[in-house]
Amino acid sequence: MSQPRGISRVLGRGYVGLVLFFLYAPILVMALMSFNASEFYAFPLSFTLDWYRRLWGNAGIVASAWRSLWIAVATTAIATVLGTAAALALFRYEFRGKRLLQALLFPPIAIPWLIIGTAMLIFFFWVGIGRGTPAVILGHVALALPYVIVVVAARLQTFDPQLEEAARSLGAGQWVVTRDVTLPWIASGVVAGALFAFAVSFDQFVVSYFLAQPGDATLPVVIYTAIRKGFTPEINAISTIIIAVSMAVMLAASRFFKFGGER
Amino acid sequence: MSEVRVRNLSLAYGATKALDDVSLDFPDGQLFGLLGPSGSGKTTLLRCVAGFVFPDHGSVMIGGESVERVPVEKREIGMMFQSYALFPNMSVADNIGFGLKVRHLDKPEIARRVGESLELVHLEGLGDRRPHALSGGQRQRVALARAIVTRPRVLLLDEPLSALDKALRSEMQVELRRIQREVGITTIFVTHDQEEALTLSDQIGILRAGRLVRSGVPRNLYHVPQDRFTASFLGEANFFDGKAEQGGLRLASGTLLPWPGQKVEGLGTLAVRPEEMTISAAGPAERNETCAIRGELVRISFSGPTALCLVRGEGQQFSVLVKNSELTEIPVSGPVTVSWPAARSMQIRD
Numbered sequence: 001m002s003q004p005r006g007i008s009r010v011l012g013r014g015y016v017g018l019v020l021f022f023l024y025a026p027i028l029v030m031a032l033m034s035f036n037a038s039e040f041y042a043f044p045l046s047f048t049l050d051w052y053r054r055l056w057g058n059a060g061i062v063a064s065a066w067r068s069l070w071i072a073v074a075t076t077a078i079a080t081v082l083g084t085a086a087a088l089a090l091f092r093y094e095f096r097g098k099r100l101l102q103a104l105l106f107p108p109i110a111i112p113w114l115i116i117g118t119a120m121l122i123f124f125f126w127v128g129i130g131r132g133t134p135a136v137i138l139g140h141v142a143l144a145l146p147y148v149i150v151v152v153a154a155r156l157q158t159f160d161p162q163l164e165e166a167a168r169s170l171g172a173g174q175w176v177v178t179r180d181v182t183l184p185w186i187a188s189g190v191v192a193g194a195l196f197a198f199a200v201s202f203d204q205f206v207v208s209y210f211l212a213q214p215g216d217a218t219l220p221v222v223i224y225t226a227i228r229k230g231f232t233p234e235i236n237a238i239s240t241i242i243i244a245v246s247m248a249v250m251l252a253a254s255r256f257f258k259f260g261g262e263r
Numbered sequence: 264m265s266e267v268r269v270r271n272l273s274l275a276y277g278a279t280k281a282l283d284d285v286s287l288d289f290p291d292g293q294l295f296g297l298l299g300p301s302g303s304g305k306t307t308l309l310r311c312v313a314g315f316v317f318p319d320h321g322s323v324m325i326g327g328e329s330v331e332r333v334p335v336e337k338r339e340i341g342m343m344f345q346s347y348a349l350f351p352n353m354s355v356a357d358n359i360g361f362g363l364k365v366r367h368l369d370k371p372e373i374a375r376r377v378g379e380s381l382e383l384v385h386l387e388g389l390g391d392r393r394p395h396a397l398s399g400g401q402r403q404r405v406a407l408a409r410a411i412v413t414r415p416r417v418l419l420l421d422e423p424l425s426a427l428d429k430a431l432r433s434e435m436q437v438e439l440r441r442i443q444r445e446v447g448i449t450t451i452f453v454t455h456d457q458e459e460a461l462t463l464s465d466q467i468g469i470l471r472a473g474r475l476v477r478s479g480v481p482r483n484l485y486h487v488p489q490d491r492f493t494a495s496f497l498g499e500a501n502f503f504d505g506k507a508e509q510g511g512l513r514l515a516s517g518t519l520l521p522w523p524g525q526k527v528e529g530l531g532t533l534a535v536r537p538e539e540m541t542i543s544a545a546g547p548a549e550r551n552e553t554c555a556i557r558g559e560l561v562r563i564s565f566s567g568p569t570a571l572c573l574v575r576g577e578g579q580q581f582s583v584l585v586k587n588s589e590l591t592e593i594p595v596s597g598p599v600t601v602s603w604p605a606a607r608s609m610q611i612r613d
Contacts, residue, residue, distance in 0.1 A: 165315060166348035168335045170362035170413060180361070184352040 027243055034236035051237040061222055061238055068202055068219035071133065075140040075201035080194040082141070083148025088182065090149075091156045092164075105146045113206040116143065121210040135211040136218065140204055144197035151196060155189025195253035203246060265326025265416045266291040267449060272311055272321035281307040282318065283473035289417075289466075294443050294450045296464035298457060298496070304473040305453045306421060312451060313419050314338045325416050341410035341448075345422040347402045349394035355405050356381075356390035362413035380408040383442060400431050407439070411446055418443070420452035424459060436462055457497050461485065469493055488534065490613045500534040501581035502611065507531065511605075516577050520554045521605040532611040537584040539607040542572055544594050555602040560594065574601055 037048040055061060090102060108116065120139050121131070129135050159182065167177045183190070205220040212218055217225070219242070223235055267289040274282040282304045289295045297305040310316045312323055314335035323330050330338055341362075349358050356377050357364075363373045381387050384404035394402060403423070410418060423439065424432045440463055443450050454460050460467050461481045468478040469492070477484060477493050488494035491502065503520060505512040507530035511522040520533055535554075542560070558576020563585075570590055572583045583601055585593065593599070 160346060160348060162344045162346050162348040163350060165335075166342065166344055166409075167350070167361065168315075169313060169340055169342040169419075170409070171336050171339075171365045172361070173336055176365060181350055181352075 030236050031240045031243070033233060034240045036233065039233060051233040055234045055237045058234065061219070061226075061234070064217055064219045064222040065238070067133075067216060071137055071140065071218060072198050072202040074137050075144055076194050076198045078137070079141045079144035079148050079197040080190060083145050083193055083197070084152050084186075084190050086145070087149045087152035087156055087186075088178070090153060091159070092161075105149055108143065108146050109150075113143070113204075117207040117210040120207060124211065131211055132213050133216060136208055139207045139211050140201040143204065143207060144200040147196040147200060148193035151193040152186055152189045155186045155192075159185050192253045195249050199246060199249055199253070202249075203242075265449060267312055267326075267417050267451065268322075268324040269308070269312065270322045270324075272308065272318045272323070274307060274311065274316065274318045280473040282311065282321075285321070285470075285473070285475045287468055287475060287478060289449060289451055291449055292447050293465040294440070294452070294463055296460035296467045297451060297453045297470060298460040298467055299455070299470035300496070301455060302472070303470040305455075305470050307473075308470070309419050309421055309451060309453050312417065313340055313342055339413075339416045340419055341413060341415035341417070342419040343403075343406045343410045343421065343423050345425060347394075347406040347426075349402060349405055349409075351394055353394075354390065355386070355392050355394065355397070358394065358405055359390075359409045359412050361409065366413065376412055380412040383411075383445065384408045384438075399427055400435060403427065403435060404438070407442065411442075411448060416449070418446075418448045418450040420450065422453055422455070425454070425456070432459075439463065461497070467497075469496060471496075486609070488609060489611065491532070491534075491611055492613075494534045494609065494611060499537050499582065500609075501537065501540075503533045503535070503577065504531060505533075514577055518556060518577065520556075520608060521552065522608065522610075523552065523605050524610070529612065530610060533608040534611050535581075535603055535608055537571065537582045540583040540601050540603045541589075542574070542583050542585060542593050542599050542601055544592075544599060552605045553602050554605050554608060555600055557598065557600055560596050560599045563590070563593075563595075565590075574599065576601065 032045060034051055035045070035047050035049070037046040037050065090098065117139070120135075120142070124130060124135050124138075129138065163181050163185070164177050167181045172180065203220065204218070205224065208218040209221045209224070212221060219238070223238060226232070226235055268287070270286045272282045272285045273280070285304070285308060287308075297308060299305045307316060311318050312325075314330065314333060317331065321331075325338065325340075350361065353361065356374075359380050360373045360377045363376060368376075377390065381390055384407055386401060386404050386408070389397070389401065394405065397405065403426075407423075420439075424435050427435060436459065452463070464481055466479060467481050467484055469476045469484070471492055476490060477488075484493060485497055488497060488500070494500040494502075503512065503514060505514040505520070507513075507527040508519065509527065510519065511527070512520045512530055512533055514520065522530060522533075524530075556576050558574040558581075561573040561575050561580065564571045564573075568587050570585050570587065572585055572593070574581055574583055581601075
């Protein structure tokens with residue numbers, strides 16, 4: 001009995017090892033090279049922070065990084081408030097077309113961003129919004145909203161609606177019920193939804209590429225443009241920073257929202 | 264404190280009538296039990312008084328004031344839910360104090376009244392606990408304290424004891440009754456448990472398919488049920504159908520059940536409680552004041568202090584409740600005579 005178990009254990013561990021290797025090896029190489037003095041990836045590695053220093057001196061990249069950050073923060077704020085409100089409405093009320101509305105929430109997650117981005121560009125020009133930072137934020141909110149709603153709604157599944165009724169029977173109006181009873185229960189879902197929204201916006205390339213003005217592109221768009229002109233280890237440096245930030249955000253998200261496992 | 268009156272309440276969910284022209288008075292300070300099978304509309308009626316649902320027709324008055332258009336949070340009610348619905352993110356004291364905080368009372372006053380309530384429900388010293396750290400009975404007490412600390416005009420209880428086990432349930436029935444008397448609050452509670460309704464209530468209303476079948480004092484309803492549904496839903500009853508005749512009710516087999524009442528017009532069905540009947544092996548002498556039926560003992564189901572005997576006779580089956588001590592005087596099976604005082608027969612009018 002112990003022999004097959006040993007073999008399957010070895011196979012299992014090898015499989016997990018390979019998955020992790022192909023997932024993280026490229027990232028690790030890139031991060032290492034961002035600290036390598038040689039521009040041509042020569043070994044042995046000689047440590048330097050020069051690329052980070054040059055990155056800091058590159059006004060275009062730094063400005064786009066800050067722009068990306070505040071667009072992500074704005075998107076997160078708007079999408080979290082709207083998404084939480086929408087999830088609460090879907091939870092509390094029965095209304096005509098509710099099923100249809102819920103069904104319409106999911107396709108935007110599945111439709112390729114390239115197609116959504118093209119559609120948004122055409123539509124925004126047609127209605128007169130055009131390109132620019134407002135259009136980028138609008139697009140990002142639209143992309144992030146379904147994620148927030150789905151995550152908050154999943155948390156609401158575990159909420160006892162009698163708690164809201166109890167609070168109302170004690171004299172609490174709608175706002176106090178939401179603030180003191182409902183939100184504390186779904187807080188972890190709201191935080192997780194906000195982190196998803198941040199990640200969707202901060203890592204967004206396609207929609208930003210289509211909707212931003214050439215002068216105020218976001219960080220991923222600037223990186224793409226830079227690579228087309230010629231690759232420099234500066235890109236490794238900024239990519240390493242983005243990966244560090246994104247992974248920190250997603251780790252925090254998975255801590256708050258255990259994908260339906262926790263009650 | 265105030266009385267509650269509902270008049271001509273009707274509410275339909277699609278084709279289903281949840282409430283069908285229900286009018287009822289809930290007197291000031293009394294404990295009123297709403298009893299009925301599931302789907303009878305008792306919970307809907309309670310939620311109409313609470314304000315969670317609004318009737319299609321009819322009026323709800325609390326303390327003489329019409330409240331059909333008033334939302335729950337403005338009705339000054341206290342409600343206890345089947346799941347207790349304690350706020351999991353708050354301590355016991357914060358749960359109880361929630362309604363006071365919402366009313367913007369100052370902190371010392373809230374603390375004082377929360378303390379009083381904890382004392383009332385015998386939970387002194389547990390104010391700092393979280394609801395999940397309490398037993399079922401303790402949670403129930405917290406829910407009750409939270410519902411009455413705001414001094415509501417009416418207390419509404421939705422199946423308050425159904426989540427408790429049997430021993431705890433009868434203990435909490437006594438407690439609930441004590442607290443309700445102490446506070447003197449008009450209370451309406453919903454239950455499907457007829458024994459609980461009989462034990463707790465000053466008055467009972469029996470509902471069936473959205474209609475009020477009967478209402479009244481428990482003893483009165485039990486001993487003079489008047490209709491078949493009340494007779495069989497409130498306790499158990501054996502029914503005997505026949506034709507009215509001078510002196511009583513003539514059954515199809517020819518047996519005459521003497522009726523002590525003056526009038527025999529309209530007499531068609533008599534109901535008898537199983538515990539009013541006695542079984543004997545030999546046929547007793549038929550007397551005017553005694554009803555007697557010959558039958559065959561089919562089965563005895565023993566249940567501790569009493570036993571239920573199933574008897575076949577008069578073309579039907581009926582049950583007789585026998586005390587354990589009397590069980591020895593009864594044959595195990597075979598022909599028996601079942602008798603009861605004629606005054607214990609109850610006339611059924613539907």
